[in-house]
Amino acid sequence: MYNQEKIINYILIIMGKETEISQRISKIRELFCDGNNNQFAGLIGLSPQNASGICRGTKPAGKDTQDKILRAFPRINRAWLVLGEGDMLKPEPTISTDVITNTAFGNNNVQGKEIMPISDRTADIDRLIALLENKDRQIDRLITLLEKKYATE
Numbered sequence: 007m008y009n010q011e012k013i014i015n016y017i018l019i020i021m022g023k024e025t026e027i028s029q030r031i032s033k034i035r036e037l038f039c040d041g042n043n044n045q046f047a048g049l050i051g052l053s054p055q056n057a058s059g060i061c062r063g064t065k066p067a068g069k070d071t072q073d074k075i076l077r078a079f080p081r082i083n084r085a086w087l088v089l090g091e092g093d094m095l096k097p098e099p100t101i102s103t104d105v106i107t108n109t110a111f112g113n114n115n116v117q118g119k120e121i122m123p124i125s126d127r128t129a130d131i132d133r134l135i136a137l138l139e140n141k142d143r144q145i146d147r148l149i150t151l152l153e154k155k156y157a158t159e
Contacts, residue, residue: 028063030087031075033094035061038079050074 047057059065
């Protein structure tokens with residue numbers, strides 16, 4: 007039994023609308039994966055065959071697939087992917103010159119919002135680096151243990 011989303015997707019393929027989204031998905035694959043279908047499929051969590059079919063327009067790119075693409079490539083504009091409207095990429099986040107100027111001169115209040123000075127963040131960053139280094143050491147120990155275990159078998 008077909009569910010409603012599958013029926014809609016196949017109607018879109020017949021009407022040619024699926025080809026348009028497939029072309030946009032192919033552009034994403036080209037931009038972010040240099041056209042490498044296996045890499046693209048791995049990033050979005052699909053088999054290479056399904057990813058290829060979606061890019062060719064022979065398989066539907068349903069909402070679930072669209073959501074996987076948007077999670078894997080957060081800079082992609084949802085409206086562009088789904089409807090072809092707007093720019094492909096979301097604008098780059100920028101730092102207001104007000105924040106830079108005010109914090110450089112000791113004013114931690116910009117447009118009524120408290121800004122944490124960078125010096126206060128370095129302790130947090132150092133703590134995170136230490137945690138990551140500890141995790142790296144744990145992973146190295148696990149790899150060594152696995153190598154020893156399987157080297158003796």
